[in-house]
Amino acid sequence: MMIFGHTVDRETRCIHYRGTRDIIAIKFRCCGRYYPCYKCHDECERHETGTWKVHEFDEKAILCGVCDTEHTIAEYMDTGRCKNCDSEFNQNCRLHHHLYFDIGR
Helix, strand or coil: CCECCCECCCCCCECCCCCCCCCEEEECCCCCCEECCHHHHHHHCCCCCCCECHHHCCCEEEEECCCCCEEEHHHHHHCCECCCCCCECCHHHHHHHHHHECCCC
16 A cells, blocks of 8 residues: 655654554545645645545545554544554544544534
């Protein structure tokens, strides 16, 4: 899977977020490209970020950087781990969900 942005390792960590659990990439609704974070997207693209709508939460849009398994948005939001390799995702990413997903904020 092609990951865009300023990645620093194979597990999708980037120059902005590179903690041990920062191992996901997000497919942006606006361009269909996987980026490690919204900052990478905004630095690389020349369009506004679009958010995934609730009726689209069955879309595979989250990539585990450890095993390359794609998750639906609903799967990702319902767990803190990869459904395939059981790697733990950074729970602090929830603070940015409103930037990616239409969660009624």
